[in-house]
Amino acid sequence: MxxxxxxxxxxxxxxxxxxxxxxxxxxxxxxxxxxxxxxxxxxxxxxxxxxxxxxxxxxxxxxxxxASMLPRTDDLDPQSPLMLLFEGHPRTLFDLLEVREQLEGQAAYLAAKRATTLDLHRITKAYTALEQTDPLTNARPDHNFHQAIVEASHNPVLVHVLNGLKNLMLLTVQASVANLNPREEMRNKISRQHKRIYQAVMAKNPEAARRIAMSHVRFVSDAMRGIEQQGTAIIREPFNGPASVATSP
Amino acid sequence: MxxxxxxxxxxxxxxxxxxxxxxxxxxxxxxxxxxxxxxxxxxxxxxxxxxxxxxxxxxxxxxxxxASMLPRTDDLDPQSPLMLLFEGHPRTLFDLLEVREQLEGQAAYLAAKRATTLDLHRITKAYTALEQTDPLTNARPDHNFHQAIVEASHNPVLVHVLNGLKNLMLLTVQASVANLNPREEMRNKISRQHKRIYQAVMAKNPEAARRIAMSHVRFVSDAMRGIEQQGTAIIREPFNGPASVATSP
DNA sequence: CTTCAAAAACTGGTATGACCAGTGGCTCCC
DNA sequence: GGGAGCCACTGGTCATACCAGTTTTTGAAG
CATH class of the missing domain: 1.10.10.10 (Winged helix-like DNA-binding domain superfamily/Winged helix DNA-binding domain)
Structure with missing residues (x-):
């Protein structure tokens, strides 16, 4: 060596x-x-x-x-390249949320349009599990709920794409759970948004489902952005990243 | 620094x-x-x-x-499950177009918002090449134009996702070119749509860019759907050569 | 003596050129 | 054809000099 x-x-x-x-x-x-x-x-x-x-x-x-080592989020291996990459570039979180806003909106739209009774049953199961779980303990029920909706879209390309982003998605869900849920009004708002998504899909109302799902992701993104600017986010800052986002050639 | x-x-x-x-x-x-x-x-x-x-x-x-660190959505391999799925079920084409409608809309939105002068230059280059090429011969210029816009979005996740779908995208672009362009009124409409997308991005009008880009994909999708029902659709083999990628930053 | 600015003595940052050590292709000889 | 060796790559290490910030020392002025 x-x-x-x-x-x-x-x-x-x-x-x-x-x-x-x-x-x-x-x-x-x-x-x-x-x-x-x-x-x-x-x-x-x-x-x-x-x-x-x-x-x-x-x-x-x-x-x-x-370096003063910051407290790090458990559950995920902090040494994984993905985690390091993510910590080095918190902007990636917002990049992903931008994409998620579109994809989850479309997923909810299609789910409300195409979901079979079996799909609806699965979604209901995931939703009740989400409601009954303490959101502080685990991010997985949250992710499962979203995933159930995606699978109900019956669009293999959409499922495939979001599946490819699963690890990254889990990270962001984790980040949002860790940062947003401790604040009660945030937790309530998010819970209410989940409920409205659930209802829209069950009611087979595609337009409403898309709108609510998109605004949900947007809400999370905005909230995270606000927290980040306060400097209290759990996500680490880049070490010496360039101040401007622009990639100067 | x-x-x-x-x-x-x-x-x-x-x-x-x-x-x-x-x-x-x-x-x-x-x-x-x-x-x-x-x-x-x-x-x-x-x-x-x-x-x-x-x-x-x-x-x-x-x-x-x-190092392989990002979740890989490498469908560049023509043998990948998604590719095979596509060949057996042309419906996958419309599934992809559903996803593309969202992602390209977002890409155009972000490109209009964040594009640097260098990005705009690249987009212009790709657009002029697209205009000057006989669309019947090659789907590359069409794809390059869309790709230039995606890269101007400065969202690595978005770029990554669409890059993972590259072969599949080329296939759909190819299909749309082969099926739509021979009809003059279709060719003109699509050309006009490209122009409007180009103008919206250059004018840095995000909302318009998104709207036009989405309606463009939607138009292609609808047109293809119409042709498919007539039973005259052509679906060619995917592109073989590796895309040349500039390594100089 | 105190004050304070210049100078010296640190620190990391960059450039240059040389050489060592693995890797792979190519040639040339058997 | 097949192997041995050469050669042109690749990264790995060394030495030296100098530039650029930071801290300490110094020394002269007040």
Whole structure:
């Protein structure tokens, strides 16, 4: 294995094992290079690797410091690339919500239009399970409810697309549950929206189902955006991402 | 901000936006250094950062490759279940068009809202190419035009989803071209719709762009449905060649 | 003595060029 | 045809010099 990798692992273990506390300063690159008997280049590469993992932060002219580790959401493996990607780019959450707004709207529309009695039965089952579960404990009933509606759309392409986004969807549902549900008025609003979606589909009212489903996703998106701007969101901020969203060529 | 950070961010963005697919090879360090006009050291540091985040994998002597991290909807394989499903059931075409109506509407909306001057330039290029090409010969220009708009949406999730449906999309575009364009009034209508979409995006009018784009897909869908009922529909084989994708950011 | 600005001594960031070490294709010889 | 070796790639490491922020030291002015 490459030396830079070994060094990054050694440093990470050192930090995680308590040898170095958060906010604590790491020896300078030149010192590390001398003590470990390697060139400064490999030290820098190792540090950049840790930087990518969010283990350390580096400030020009000052040095590198152990990053203060934030409380992370359970349930999902925080080390998975998807999670890291997601944490690095909270904007991805809103990107997904933008897409979900359209797709779930269409799904609800088609479900209300095409659902068979079996579909309706499944949706009812998922809905009652959603209502009876404490939303703080698990995001899965929420996701199952949405999924039941999608499957009732009888559009294999739609099912396939949303299925491909399942992992990402679970993340956002998780994020919304973790951030929105603790606030009672939010929880009530969302619950009421679920109820209205359910009713619209059961009543086989496609237009209403689409409208309500879309506004539901939009509501979640807006609420999350509001929370994010307050800086209290559970999702991590990008480390040093460019301030402007524009991708300058 | 440090150059290595900017580069790592640009590369990550490029990957997220679908410019680089999983398992795809990244240009060599020396090439990147030359093309981006920086030293090889900063390239290596940027790559190590992405490596730490699990975005890429590097193999000694071979190169660096995009790690498969996003949920994959790789229907590029003509043998994928969805493709096979399509061949047996042309109804899938209308299923896809239902989904496309939503996604392309959203794409046009976001493109009109967020497109940079570079995006607008690309869209214009694709549009003029579309206008100057005999639509009977190739479905590519048509698809490229739609794709340019999607990429201008700056929503990686949207780009990813539609990219996963690329082959299927090409198939429908091909089908619509083959079936609709031979009829002059159809060809004119579609051409006019493309023009209006183009104008709405260029005028940065999101609402209009969405409305026109949606009605465009809807029009194609309805027209195809009408033709299908006459029993004269043509459905060709999917496109073979790999799409050329610019790797330069 | 205190004050405060210049200078020195840190820190990380970048550039250059050289060389080592795996990988794969190509040629040439058997 | 088949293998051995060469050669042109790839990433991995090293050394050195310099640029750019930050902190400390210094030294002269008040």
């Amino acid at each position: 490459a030396i830079s990798q070994e060094i990054s692992y050694r440093l990470e273990r050192l930090i995680l094992d308590g040898g170095l506390a958060p906010e604590q300063k790491i020896p300078s690159e030149r010192q590390l290079a001398t003590r470990l008997g390697v060139s400064r280049a490999v030290i820098r590469e190792a540090l950049h690797e840790l930087q990518g993992r969010g283990v350390i932060e580096t400030r020009h002219g000052k040095g590198s410091f152990v | 440090a150059i290595s950070q900017e580069i790592s961010y640009r590369l990550e963005r490029l990957i997220l936006d679908g410019g680089l697919a999983p398992e795809q090879k990244i240009p060599s360090e020396r090439q990147l250094a030359t093309r981006l006009g920086v030293s090889r050291a900063v390239i290596r540091e940027a790559l190590h950062e992405l490596q730490g985040r699990g975005v890429i994998e590097t193999r000694h002597g071979k190169g660096s490759f995009v």
